[in-house]
Amino acid sequence: MLLEMNESESGPVEEKVYVALPERLKDGKSTLSWVLNHFSNDRKIIITHVHIPPQMIPMMGTKFPANQSSPHQVNSHRQEEYEKTENYLNDYLVQCSKAKFRAEKIIFVSNDVAHGLVELVSLHGMSNLVMGAASDRRYSRGMSEVKSNTAKIVMEKALPSCKIFFICSGNLVCTREPTRPPTRTLNQVASMPMERNRQNLFTRKLSFDMWNLHLGGMIPGFSAPSTIQSSSRNSDNYSIDFSSEATRSVAASSIASEEGYSNYDLSFNRDGNFDIRFLHESRLGSQGSTSAPEQFFQGNIAGICTKLQAALVDAAKYRVQLNEEICKRERAEMDLASLIQKAEEMQNALLKEKQEMEFLHKEIERGKSRLDLLQEENKKLQEEKNIAVKELEELRNGAGCGSYGAFSEFSLLELQRATDNFSDSHKIGEGGFGCVYKGFLRNTMVAIKMLHPESLQGRLEFEREVAILSTMRHPNLVTLIGTCSEQSALVYEYLPNGSLEDRLTREGGTPPLTWQVRTRIIGEICRALLFLHLNNPNPIVHGDLKPANILLDANLVSKLSDFGLSRLLMKSNTNTSVYRTENLRGTFAYMDPEFLSSGEITVKSDVYSFGIIVLRLLTGKLPVNIAADVEGAIATDSLHLIIDESAGEWPFVQAKQLANLGLRCAQMRRRKRPDMESEWKFVESLMMAASLSELPSFRSQLDDRGIPSYFRCPIFKKVMKDPHIAADGYTYEAEAIKDWLDSGHKTSPMTNLPLVHLELTPNHALCSAIQEWLLGHP
Incomplete structure (x- = not known):
């Protein structure tokens, strides 16, 4: 398990997981996913990032851009770099939040990632660290050792008490096991004998940008190195890491300055202990002695620590104020974002309403256009109606009477009874005009055509058909028997085929x-x-x-x-x-x-x-x-x-x-x-030629003496010699029909209906058929 267990003064243990990640989520997502998938969410995730600003040179334990000329410009540039990096790292916090993990982030400034990680391990007394193992994204399942120079340096130089897990492409490559217990904290060191105070001190996590903090006003010539950090947001306890060369130099310079020595020699041991040897007498006189440097050294280490701690306490108060200002700013930004969102929603609603209004206006315009078309069509139909009425009048006048002629008028009830209330079983046809039904009406099989009464066009067609068929008779025109005016129905002879x-x-x-x-x-x-x-x-x-x-x-x-x-x-x-x-x-x-x-x-x-x-x-x-x-x-x-x-x-x-x-x-x-x-x-x-060859049909119309019935005149009842067609559609012997008309008759001798006209048309086809038949039947 990757757990960071640091003992505080009160005793409880806080479990943490330190994860070293690059700036962008896409580059470190797989490493963080491995951690989230292997630990329960009761541990806090510490996102750790080593930031390398561009064109940096080392100055007293911190770093400044080489092209900056003033502290204000330096700090402004650093703040921009810091905010940009912090925004990138927030994506990792979002990933942790989605997995229900508590998480914080550390941004550490250094001119080298590997040495920055080594220093962070020492500063935070890390017991466990997770980091990448390869210099690129290539990974094979057989990989069992680290590939990148950064990983190799951290593996070699990090505190032996830290356990390091190396990850590549979301898979564990190898683990460096710890070889000794963790380093003690400042409180533990303070309780030890003075002669052991020379051992390295390490700090807790810094939650704000300490590399912008200047303590020169409290310690002459001192600029706060990146190794001075606060324990937490709500803690006033601070510690100083003397493992850093910059911090040791500051401490030695401060001691020599306060005691009046202008020259000193500073030496370090492998375990981080250091000694100061003064090369000249004190500026204050002959107060110094051979034992003075040792007494001064022991007495002022605690004083320096006290001063630094006081300065860091003030810095922490400033940090709290700064955090409050940041929180206020964040709330203001959230309120502003909310107002912007509401404004956008109102704007979208207004845009939608505007679009709906435009659509309605277009629909109204279409409706107006459609109304104009309908009015134009109605005008044309009215003109058609007027023409049709005129035609009907002319048809009636041409028939020589003021009515449709002699045909029956049927009631709707009669038609309903004849068709079983217009049952589908009686329907024999259907079209745009309406439906045709077969019915038995007044002892006669008829066809009843029901027109659409609600249609002006249908009514005109009804009137036109009645006007034509009621005044004309012809063997090859369908016979109109009667009408039903209340339902716009026509009753015809029934034609079974x-x-x-x-x-x-x-x-x-x-x-x-x-x-x-x-x-x-x-x-x-x-x-x-x-x-x-x-x-x-x-x-x-x-x-x-x-x-x-x-x-x-x-x-x-x-x-x-x-x-x-x-x-x-x-x-x-x-x-x-x-x-x-x-x-x-x-x-x-x-x-x-x-x-x-x-x-x-x-x-x-x-x-x-x-x-x-x-x-x-x-x-x-x-x-x-x-x-x-x-x-x-x-x-x-x-x-x-x-x-x-x-x-x-x-x-x-x-x-x-x-x-x-x-x-x-x-x-x-x-x-x-x-x-x-x-x-x-x-x-x-x-x-005629076709009729002569149609023997079965021809013979079916023969009378008892073998003469076709239509060869005989309906008046004389004899075979016709000069057949003529009258206006009623029937063919008569010319002499017989002329005598009928000359005697003053103006009606048909077959139907007793008025004749439309008195003209006669020779029936040459029938005459030829009769002659050919007579030649074959002498």
Whole structure:
């Protein structure tokens, strides 16, 4: 154990551990850690450091910078050096405090570390010392002896009574065991006979900077050597170490001066004893004798010790006062630090509050910007609403009546009963408009479309769809049965085969559509668009033509639905029917590129969507980049590689014709696209050819005599020779429907609803089919 046991006058023993360490914590941390790990915390740690000031020369037992010219400058420089060293050593005290050890520090000034440690061992009567063993940080586990010159000198010259432990990199290298008991203290020496007072005296620990203390005012020519130190902060007992040459010289000089001798001879023994031999008679006369020097010597050693002790007592009082001042200064610094910390906290709080205020201001600005955008959008929606209302009025006026026409009005209660209170089990579709439910209403299976009533846009779509479907009838337009105004609901005929999108993706495992059915659907879509685009007095654009809005009935007959985005076109200054809007809505892959760039929608916008649908029915591919894929296949004569094989064996000539039709309609520039009227005859011929090869479907529509039912006129009940399409969407014999109209009827002979107009359109496709059938059935 590294214990320092010094006996005081009262008898109790204080256990200490002396540890010699360099200034910086990183250089001595491992040595101190070894001590803290090997001893219990009831022992006090004494951090010992030998300080070597720069450019020092020895002067009377102490050291001064060689370049200093005055005591004040010397002391100022020393104080700075001392404070800097003391601040470094405080890190060791912190390390001891964390390990719950009591600790103090000693700063000893010397021009050599090794000799300074040797002198400290003697001054403090150390029984045990811990220090480094190597000159650098290299250490090997087999190392068993000291390496540095400092360690070697201390091992050789330190008091034999001191046990020294040499540490390197946190490991014990070796130990120098003591060879004799510790040196006695000043009190012990004072109680011994006078002739033994010549033995070395050693001191207790100095807790303040004694090498700045001058005692010249008390002892002539004396400057306090570094070997004069106080016992503790609260003790007035001091001792003088006469093992130092500087201290012995001061003592001899003082004795000779007081006795009047100008010359003396001072000699020392190996054990530290010294003798003074005077070379001349005293200045005071012949008082001296051969025995006088010995009597003088013995009598004045105690006197000198008494004077020195008195001086050191005064120095201790000064030190206490100095310590009190230091404590006051430390408290003031702590108070100042606390005030600074509070000021910094207040500053941080103000900064944080300022940042929060800036954030709130930014949020307010964003809110204002958002409000402006919403107001602008609301203004645009209001303009859209006004235009839509105007369109609705024109649609109603075009129908020749002031209402939506003859269709039923249903209550919300009826719809709830028909759909089991809109149960999810009845839901058959969902989108941005709302949800679609299947229900049984008034003995009829229907589809109920629930729009979002809280949305202005939804309400406009509701009104627009009602206005269009209530005034128009066509075999390839979905039939509107009625509405529910209190819930913004539309009631349609129920089409059991879902949408064309579902059938192309084979939703629910449904079988693929044959090429004959696909060709017929292309013709039916073309016919429906032709009906809308030729509407008088203003054409109608569907606006959202895509497979999801094309429904299929039980016989896979297609019907256009979802007219919420439809537009009634007005003649512009250039006599072109266009509609301008900033509310670009629809499905991107099917939207007219020029509509996306200009906001102008025309009948050619539907033509573009129709072209994409034709290419998709032909290839089964997704709509994105489909036109480029088909165009590339035609250019490389590899169209047969991209045709949808699940539709069966396409006639190659007809497949190529459909591919060219789709590409013509899907041109990027609007002026390069055809209109439905110019393409109808071509499409009609393709549809007729496909219908003739679709034997199972064809035969399913034969009557008892083998004649297809749609070959007969609904009025004459005979096979038609000159079929014409009326405004109600049905095909009649030209003579029969003209007689009906000429007799003053303005309603449909099939639905009894008012006809939108009285114009008739020749049904060339049906006429060709009838003629071809008659040739095969004479």
